Amino acid sequence: DGGITQSPKYLFRKEGQNVTLSCEQNLNHDAMYWYRQDPGQGLRLIYYSQIVNDFQKGDIAEGYSVSREKKESFPLTVTSAQKNPTAFYLCASSSAYYNSPLHFGNGTRLTVT
Amino acid sequence: QQQVKQSPQSLIVQKGGIPIINCAYENTAFDYFPWYQQFPGKGPALLIAIRPDVSEKKEGRFTISFNKSAKQFSLHIMDSQPGDSATYFCAASSFIIQGAQKLVFGQGTRLTINP
Numbered sequence: 001d002g003g004i005t006q007s008p009k010y011l012f013r014k015e016g017q018n019v020t021l022s023c024e025q026n027l028n029h030d031a032m033y034w035y036r037q038d039p040g041q042g043l044r045l046i047y048y049s050q051i052v053n054d055f056q057k058g059d060i061a062e063g064y065s066v067s068r069e070k071k072e073s074f075p076l077t078v079t080s081a082q083k084n085p086t087a088f089y090l091c092a093s094s095s096a097y098y099n100s101p102l103h104f105g106n107g108t109r110l111t112v113t
Numbered sequence: 114q115q116q117v118k119q120s121p122q123s124l125i126v127q128k129g130g131i132p133i134i135n136c137a138y139e140n141t142a143f144d145y146f147p148w149y150q151q152f153p154g155k156g157p158a159l160l161i162a163i164r165p166d167v168s169e170k171k172e173g174r175f176t177i178s179f180n181k182s183a184k185q186f187s188l189h190i191m192d193s194q195p196g197d198s199a200t201y202f203c204a205a206s207s208f209i210i211q212g213a214q215k216l217v218f219g220q221g222t223r224l225t226i227n228p
Binding site: 004030031033035040041042044045048049050056058059090092094098099100101102103104105106107 | 117145159162214
């Protein structure tokens with residue numbers, strides 16, 4: 001089955017540690033995205049990538065970093081510089097056609113204490 | 114100007130009722146308005162979408178109404194069922210960069226359909 005796999009589902013880290021969230025897709029999509037979901041705030045775009053080896057900052061990129069070395073993979077690193085890292089993180093992908101739907105993974109819930 | 118405002122934040126409806134979720138936007142460059150449905154512990158999934166050149170779109174029990182002059186759009190769910198209980202997000206986008214789209218999401222509405 002084609003889809004997006006995010007792992008792990010739950011992640012716990014101590015404050016001050018960097019943590020990397022995995023996102024893999026087998027939909028052959030060119031574009032990939034990372035969103036952060038907080039209660040009452042909807043989904044906010046962290047980073048997106050249209051093509052391998054290229055990515056752009058979204059609306060809340062501070063404290064995060066990404067890489068896109070392979071078409072299938074778009075890992076997100078939450079660094080110690082992110083002031084409020086505890087959240088639900090969603091990865092998505094879409095084809096290159098304008099207004100093609102975003103396909104989301106089932107998310108990773110990160111808790112930093 | 115990039116915001117999409119969604120209301121209500123939560124909504125409880127009896128089975129068979131017609132829940133209505135409203136969204137408003139400011140940026141007139143937005144030209145695509147999708148709705149996403151999210152069940153607990155899952156990622157959102159596209160439910161239905163509309164472009165501003167039409168005033169209404171129906172897909173099964175779900176209808177989007179679009180008012181371009183008021184810069185508002187809404188989701189109606191006909192004959193609602195307990196299985197429709199989920200969080201619904203409206204969104205808006207405009208052409209930014211080839212190969213990717215920058216969706217702006219509303220705050221979400223948690224819908225509960227009571228049996």
